[in-house]
Amino acid sequence: MAVATSDAGTASRRPSRGHFTLRKLLRLNWFGGTAAWLWLVIVMVPLYWIVVTSFKDQTAYFSQNPFALPTAPTLANYRLVIESDFPQYFLNSVIVTAGTIIPAVAISFMASYAIVRGAGGKFLAGVNGLFLMGLAIPLQATIIPVYLLIIRMQLYDSLLAIILPSIAFSIPLSVLVLSNFIRDVPKELFESMRVDGASEWDMLRGLALPLTRPALVTVSIYNGLGVWNGFLLPLILTQSPDKRTLPLALWTFQGQYSVNIPAVLASVMLTTLPIVLLYAIGRRQLLSGLTAGFSR
Amino acid sequence: MTQAAGRSGPVAWMALPALVVFIVFGVVPLFGVLFLSFTQWDGLGPINPAGLSNWRSVLSDPGLPHTIWVTFEIMILSWAVQTPISLLLGTFLAGRQRYRGFLAVLFFIPLLLSSAAIAITYKALLDPNFGLGAGLKIGFLTQDWLGRENLALGVVVFVVSWQFIPFHSLIYQGGVRQIPTSMYEAASIDGAGRVRQFFSITVPQLKYTIITSSTLMVVGSLTFFDLIFVLTAGGPGDATRVLALDMYKRGFQANLMGPASVIAVLLVLIGLALALLLRRLGGSATASQQEGA
Numbered sequence: 251m252a253v254a255t256s257d258a259g260t261a262s263r264r265p266s267r268g269h270f271t272l273r274k275l276l277r278l279n280w281f282g283g284t285a286a287w288l289w290l291v292i293v294m295v296p297l298y299w300i301v302v303t304s305f306k307d308q309t310a311y312f313s314q315n316p317f318a319l320p321t322a323p324t325l326a327n328y329r330l331v332i333e334s335d336f337p338q339y340f341l342n343s344v345i346v347t348a349g350t351i352i353p354a355v356a357i358s359f360m361a362s363y364a365i366v367r368g369a370g371g372k373f374l375a376g377v378n379g380l381f382l383m384g385l386a387i388p389l390q391a392t393i394i395p396v397y398l399l400i401i402r403m404q405l406y407d408s409l410l411a412i413i414l415p416s417i418a419f420s421i422p423l424s425v426l427v428l429s430n431f432i433r434d435v436p437k438e439l440f441e442s443m444r445v446d447g448a449s450e451w452d453m454l455r456g457l458a459l460p461l462t463r464p465a466l467v468t469v470s471i472y473n474g475l476g477v478w479n480g481f482l483l484p485l486i487l488t489q490s491p492d493k494r495t496l497p498l499a500l501w502t503f504q505g506q507y508s509v510n511i512p513a514v515l516a517s518v519m520l521t522t523l524p525i526v527l528l529y530a531i532g533r534r535q536l537l538s539g540l541t542a543g544f545s546r
Numbered sequence: 547m548t549q550a551a552g553r554s555g556p557v558a559w560m561a562l563p564a565l566v567v568f569i570v571f572g573v574v575p576l577f578g579v580l581f582l583s584f585t586q587w588d589g590l591g592p593i594n595p596a597g598l599s600n601w602r603s604v605l606s607d608p609g610l611p612h613t614i615w616v617t618f619e620i621m622i623l624s625w626a627v628q629t630p631i632s633l634l635l636g637t638f639l640a641g642r643q644r645y646r647g648f649l650a651v652l653f654f655i656p657l658l659l660s661s662a663a664i665a666i667t668y669k670a671l672l673d674p675n676f677g678l679g680a681g682l683k684i685g686f687l688t689q690d691w692l693g694r695e696n697l698a699l700g701v702v703v704f705v706v707s708w709q710f711i712p713f714h715s716l717i718y719q720g721g722v723r724q725i726p727t728s729m730y731e732a733a734s735i736d737g738a739g740r741v742r743q744f745f746s747i748t749v750p751q752l753k754y755t756i757i758t759s760s761t762l763m764v765v766g767s768l769t770f771f772d773l774i775f776v777l778t779a780g781g782p783g784d785a786t787r788v789l790a791l792d793m794y795k796r797g798f799q800a801n802l803m804g805p806a807s808v809i810a811v812l813l814v815l816i817g818l819a820l821a822l823l824l825r826r827l828g829g830s831a832t833a834s835q836q837e838g839a
Contacts, residue, residue: 281634281740282634282635282637282638283638285631285634285635285638286635286638286639286646286649287649289631289635289653289711290649290652290653292708293652293653293655293656293708293712294652296667296668296671296708297655297656299671299678300667312676315682316678316682317682357563357564357567358564360560360561360563360564361560361561361563361564361565363557363560364557364558364559364560364561365561367557368557368558368561371558373558374557374558374561377561377565380565380568380573381564381568384568384572385821386761386765386817386818386821386822387576387814387817387818388765388768388769388790388813388814388817389572390769390771390790391579391768391769391790391793391810391811391813391814391817392572392575392576392578392579392810392814393575393793393810394575394578394579394582394793394797394803394806394807394810395574395575395576395578395579395581395582395807396571396575397589398578398582398587399570399571399574399575399578414567414571415571417567417571418567418568418570418571418572419571419572421564421567421568421572422568425564449556450556450557450560454560475657475658478660479659479660479661479662479663480660481660481661481662481771481772481775481776482771482772482794486794486798496660497660497661497662497663497772498662500660500662500663500666501662501666501776504666504669504776509676511670511673511676511677514666514670515667515670517666518659518663518666518667521660521663522658522659522660522663525658525659526655526658529654529655529658533651533654
């Protein structure tokens with residue numbers, strides 16, 4: 251660090267701006283760099299271990315170095331996982347996630363639009379305050395009354411039982427992020443549409459929707475991840491094996507095959523792979539959207 | 547203003563669907579949990595009024611101080627581990643070199659995994675007989691990580707950090723990029739080195755980001771249910787029995803919904819208190835900074 255400091259001292263003597271930025275680039279942040287590469291190792295070692303181990307059979311797992319590539323790669327672990335009804339659980343997770351995100355983002359978007367456009371109205375300010383309060387409360391703590399409510403609605407042990415509370419739980423953050431973005435739409439655009447006789451609904455669809463599309467994608471991905479990976483709601487609100495979502499199925503599978511570590515890791519791989527693929531496609535959107543959404 | 551208020555009529559209905567869903571599954575349960583804390587219910591049968599008996603029995607339960615202590619211990623330790631590392635990584639990732647983007651992509655992967663998947667992986671990895679330590683034949687790694695009280699708590703803090711540091715680094719990355727570069731240029735001309743710049747520009751400028759990130763960490767740590775449930779189930783003994791897990795065990799394993807609701811009310815109160823405290827902290831910090839400037 252001492253080297254970097256004295257380096258900065260000489261850099262500052264340079265008069266021209268171009269030189270300045272060049273020096274700044276060359277002056278490496280050794281400490282941060284080391285930390286970043288170290289963290290990369292910490293992140294990647296378990297992930298690498300999951301991948302290689304999931305292709306080994308149990309004897310190879312016990313006899314080999316855990317980090318060695320499998321000498322005779324096998325798909326038997328994956329077959330075992332797939333034969334343990336994982337396609338059904340996968341379908342359940344897809345239904346729950348899509349069934350939550352589409353309505354949740356739609357109604358959050360409408361509410362955000364109303365909150366921004368109707369600013370000044372007492373009712374909407376109250377609604378906004380209520381949603382903001384939802385951010386500060388650990389909503390999982392309300393699980394017991396939610397359970398009671400779901401029983402009374404005759405929805406216990408159905409996928410809808412997971413979907414309805416999940417929609418409610420994703421509203422506060424969605425409204426916060428979406429209303430921030432709608433607020434950035436220039437007021438003049440709304441005015442000119444209004445002069446042309448457009449209704450609020452027309453403006454929501456024709457103006458706010460296209461201009462906030464990146465935020466909508468970000469909010470969908472962020473909430474979708476939370477629902478896809480959710481554990482508590484499925485654990486408490488369902489009980490039949492055919493209603494299991496993936497995280498719950500992972501847990502029961504692990505309970506069943508706890509000593510068959512390659513099989514357990516194959517189940518982890520299979521449940522994570524679809525998300526990693528989606529991430530590979532949409533990562534730019536997610537990363538930039540998240541930083542923009544939270545750093546305000 | 548009156549014009550705006552007049553216009554709020556036709557749009558107000560658009561907030562109704564979200565409002566109704568949030569009231570039914572968010573606000574009603576919030577009051578419901580308070581109501582249930584004064585009742586006796588086994589989760590299936592009728593709900594009977596129970597007065598203050600749940601509160602009395604839970605508050606005099608000798609296990610409660612331990613549970614609260616463990617909750618705060620995990621909260622504070624995971625905050626103390628995550629914040630400096632996330633700040634450092636976020637500041638580094640805010641640079642523009644190409645490979646930093648590549649690092650950010652890989653850093654983000656743990657966030658894609660469910661807590662259940664992460665807990666299962668670490669449970670397998672740390673198994674003293676079948677895990678990584680046994681395979682590598684490294685004595686240090688073959689300890690009974692999840693079977694000894696202090697170790698288990700440390701493992702929970704480590705796994706939480708493994709899972710969430712990438713997310714907070716990303717938040718800090720966004721924050722650092724909003725700091726005007728002119729501030730750094732000015733500091734450089736004044737002869738301030740990197741370390742000085744980090745502590746006298748980066749950290750103060752990130753104050754709001756630090757508060758946002760800390761609020762998410764602290765309030766979020768109250769809901770580390772799934773990770774701990776799968777990883778240790780609260781054990782060994784009660785070493786990692788946090789409040790959220792305590793609520794689940796009382797309610798859905800011992801079928802005592804009344805006492806479980808008491809714990810839930812405590813969770814809500816602690817969450818609210820912490821969120822307000824952190825916000826106050828942010829407010830007073832701004833005031834003092836403005837006075838200083």
